[in-house]
Amino acid sequence: MPSLRTYIVEDSQIIRDSLVATLEELLPVDVVGMAEDEATAVEWLAVTGNDADLLIVDIFLKAGSGLGVLRAASTLAKRCSVVVLSNYTTPEMRRECLMLGADRVFDKSNEIDALIQFCGQLAAGETAHGTPV
Numbered sequence: 141m142p143s144l145r146t147y148i149v150e151d152s153q154i155i156r157d158s159l160v161a162t163l164e165e166l167l168p169v170d171v172v173g174m175a176e177d178e179a180t181a182v183e184w185l186a187v188t189g190n191d192a193d194l195l196i197v198d199i200f201l202k203a204g205s206g207l208g209v210l211r212a213a214s215t216l217a218k219r220c221s222v223v224v225l226s227n228y229t230t231p232e233m234r235r236e237c238l239m240l241g242a243d244r245v246f247d248k249s250n251e252i253d254a255l256i257q258f259c260g261q262l263a264a265g266e267t268a269h270g271t272p273v
Contacts, residue, residue, distance in 0.1 A: 143170035144263040147192040149181040149209050150174070150225070151202045155248070159196070159225075166256055168263050178204020182212040192220050194262060196255075197242075199226040199233065207240060214241035221262055225255060 146169050150156045156174055163169040172192055175181035178201055184190050195213055199206040206224060213222050224237045229247040237245045246255045 142263075143168045144194055144259060145170050145172045145192045146194045146196060146259075147172055147181075147184065147190075148174045149176075149178075149195070149197045149201065149206060151176045151198060151200065155198075162252075162256070163259060167259050169259065175201075177202045178206070178208040181209045185209075185212050185216060191218060194259065195220055195222045197222065197224050199224060199228050199237075207236065210237060210240035210242055223255065223258065 144167065146163065148156055148159060148171060150159065153176075156176075160171050160174075164171065173184055173190070175184060181197075181201075185195075195209075197206040197209050197213075201209075206226065210222065210224070213220070222242050224242045224245040225248055226233070226245070227248045229245055234245045244255075244258055246252070246258075
């Protein structure tokens with residue numbers, strides 16, 4: 141099974157480290173980069189050759205917002221799966237994220253298992269919508 145090339149946008153070093161360790165331990169995931177602010181993430185996404193299969197984005201960042209990262213990701217020529225992982229997952233925020241192109245929205249406090257399951261499905265060759273590639 142090929143590795144799921146993943147880019148993580150998360151402002152908390154502790155959460156980034158924990159997320160990377162968990163994903164790499166449980167799944168064929170290769171973290172290709174990380175950012176803690178919107179500008180760094182958007183810059184990385186804009187560089188030709190910086191490809192990811194999965195983009196994991198938090199809403200609140202050190203500077204800027206995950207919403208700006210979602211907007212930038214929606215303009216990429218090569219589409220990747222995009223998920224939001226945040227503590228701020230109100231119904232309104234979930235709708236906003238989905239409208240901006242997120243495939244799924246997960247709550248950090250109680251949906252980590254669902255995120256891991258989703259990543260496993262992507263690694264197994266399913267699209268973000270559950271159909272085979």
